Amino acid sequence: MPTVRDAVYEVLRRHGLTTLFANPGSTEIAFLAGLPDDFRFVLALHEASVVGMATGFALARDRPALVNLHTTAGLGNAVGALATARVNRSPLVVIVGQQDRRHLLLEPFLTGRLRGLAGEYPVWHCEPARPQDVPSAVARAVHEASTARGPALVVVPSGDWAEELPAGAEVAAPALVHRPAGARHAVPPALAAMLRDAAAPALVTGAGASDPECWRALVALAERLGAPVWQESFGARAGFPQDHPLFAGHLPASRGRLRAALGAYDVVVVVGAPVFRQYPYETGPLIPPGTRAALITDDPDEAHRGPVEIAVLAKPAAVVRELTALLPARPSTGGVRPVPPAVPAPAPGAPLRPPWVLAELGRRLPADVVLVEETPSSRPDLHALIPARTPLGFVSAAMGGLGFGLPAALGLRLGDPGRPVVAVLGDGSSMYSIQALWSAAHYRIGALLIVLANGRYAIMDRLAERAGGKPAWPAFTELNISGMAASMGCPHARAATAAELTAALDEVIPGLRERREPLLLEVVVEPDPEFDPITQQATSRKPSRESDSPP
Incomplete structure (x- = not known):
């Protein structure tokens, strides 16, 4: 070795x-x-x-x-x-x-x-x-x-x-970092040649490609190449329209499943995202042998640590536009977007589960909604059921620390009062910044704040079970989130049945754009026992594409 x-x-x-x-x-x-x-x-x-x-x-x-x-x-x-x-x-x-x-x-x-x-x-x-x-x-x-x-x-x-290096260990820095001096000639010849010669290219996008200009440029490049486009794992914002036929899904955050997802491609170009964000450590290389990787980013840290052949350190939209102009058009191989999983309605008297709640929400949301997520155990279902259709269509905490979602939703609504804002939060997550409800009420910030209340840290329970032990922490079923909203003067509602939920959504969502006061909607749910927090998969509702299922 x-x-x-x-x-x-x-x-x-x-x-x-x-x-x-x-x-x-x-x-x-x-x-x-x-x-x-x-x-x-x-x-x-x-x-x-x-x-x-x-x-x-x-x-x-x-x-x-x-x-x-x-x-x-x-x-x-x-x-x-x-x-x-x-x-x-x-x-x-x-x-x-x-x-x-x-x-x-x-x-x-x-x-x-x-x-x-x-x-x-x-x-x-x-x-x-x-x-x-x-x-x-x-x-x-x-x-x-x-x-x-x-x-x-x-x-x-x-x-x-x-010390010996493990087999397949990558050097986390590119061989070449290209820094164009001006707006033109942003594409190094080696990158254009890499894509021109590729038999099966793919794109990966992330939060650094989340502006409208970059979305337009990436759509043009993906369609020119006929290439599938993946979203980075744990992305804080969407880098590509997730209702586009070439959207392939969200990359997994473990090495084995990442290699399975990218195994069909000989060239992967990452735009505005790290290469590649992981969660648990696993042995083996990030990408399959024989797959070449390049990076386009305006973040020097991402460029310097990316295990790629070429990193272009420049404004992504400008590079992508120039790259598109340099490449010949390829025949399209058709759409690759995963079919959203079917979610059955709860039986009469049965408790609500997060996937059905999210499916009902997704069916009603306008295309330009700003959706803020801070519900770790339901995030895969949210991704599968509520695609981001416009820039800022999905917003989450980049570091994964809790307490971002509630106040961030309020700030987003204040910053763009003409755009509807919905936050989907866990009850445990909401408690890290529950005081923001006072600000929401006092300043009459018209955001819809949906709290999925399961009375526990569900993701931590799953992690403990995965490790073969029992949680050392208790549930907190005594929490009354809507009661807390009432104590701070914030309008609130509570739904524990399917009828109560659909009635509340039908009442509030049509007027989201014009809304001038907040609404906290506490939805009582049962935690999903089939969610795996390491693979970030809801194991009983596999997407239809084989590469999205565990190897």
């Missing part, structure tokens, strides 16, 4: 960093001993000279230069020269040695307290959480140094170099 050292040397070769400026110390021996023949070692007798030489080398070539420093003493001696490199806008990749991480907590001899030692002069600082992250950190440092024009630091404990 390759070692971390082998992989780092490959990263350095890929970026042309084969000249190394250093004044070596013992914590760097594992990295430097037996330096490959294609690398040149340049010795200086003090770190100010090491960094100064590398600074001049980088300026002369207008490319990053490679520096190696020896733990606290080396980095400390180099701080003044690193400050000069920063102000001179000289890109440097600086690998700093550290004692072996296996006994760092004991603070052995030569342990460095390195974070912050160089102050604010590094443009980026990384202390990888595990040895296997070192190659990706070094690769990202190349892009950080190039983008911000200064020194990017990676601290590597001495024992990390000999």
Whole structure:
């Protein structure tokens, strides 16, 4: 198996960093001993000279230069020269040695307290959480140094170099980051060639492609290529109209299922989304062997860490438009959009379940609704049953922390009073910012706030069951969300039966656009026992396309 050292040397070769400026110390021996023949070692007798030489080398070539420093003493001696490199806008990749991480907590001899030692002069600082992250950190440092024009630091404990890398481990940084200087020529030739030569291309979009201009550009590109378009997993906003025939669904957030979903494609171009957001850790590569990946984004962090061949760091809409113009039209292979699952109505007297509630809501919502989601255990059903048909047709918390949905819905309605806003919240989620109901009432913010009340943290219960244990936390069936709304002066209603729900929806939704006061609608539901929080699938209601089902 390759070692971390082998992989780092490959990263350095890929970026042309084969000249190394250093004044070596013992914590760097594992990295430097037996330096490959294609690398040149340049010795200086003090770190100010090491960094100064590398600074001049980088300026002369207008490319990053490679520096190696020896733990606290080396980095400390180099701080003044690193400050000069920063102000001179000289890109440097600086690998700093550290004692072996296996006994760092004991603070052995030569342990460095390195974070912050160089102050604010590094443009980026990384202390990888595990040895296997070192190659990706070094690769990202190349892009950080190039983008911000200064020194990017990676601290590597001495024992990390000999650690083995697992089979199929990807380096989380692109081989090429293309930064167009102007609006034209935004597409690198390699990206156009990649798509031109593709036999079965696909697109993946996300929150960074959620504006109307980018939607129009992506529709044109997808139709030019006849390519299916996937939404990123856990996306905070929709990046493509989800009622379009070429919309393929939401990507899963686990590696095995991601490989199954993308296995039919030889080229995947991601636009305005990370490559690829995951939830649980699984072994194996992100994408199948033989599938090539590229990224178009205006987020430098996404560009620098994406495990792709090419990353284009620019406004996505402009790049997509130019790319469409460069590519020949392909014959369409027909629609790929998953058929929404059938959801039976509850039997008389049976409790309500979230899928039926969402299906009834989706049948009534206008196309331009702003739908805010914060109901973790019902999110897959919401995606399947209520497609985003316009930009901001779906909004959620990008980090996954609870407490965003209720106040965000109010802010969205305040920001665009002519557009209807509906929030779908869990009762547990709503409690993280329930005080926002006072603001909703006081300022007469006309949003519809639907709370699916199951009296527990349903997603946490499912996680505990999946781990083979019982929840250590109690249910909170005593909560009365509509009672809380009443205490804060917020108009409210409660539905516990199918008739009560449909009557409430039929009354409020036709007037959503003109509504001048909030309404909290508490819907009493039973939690879905078939929801898997790891795969984000409602297992009893599989979408119709085979690639959406668990392998």
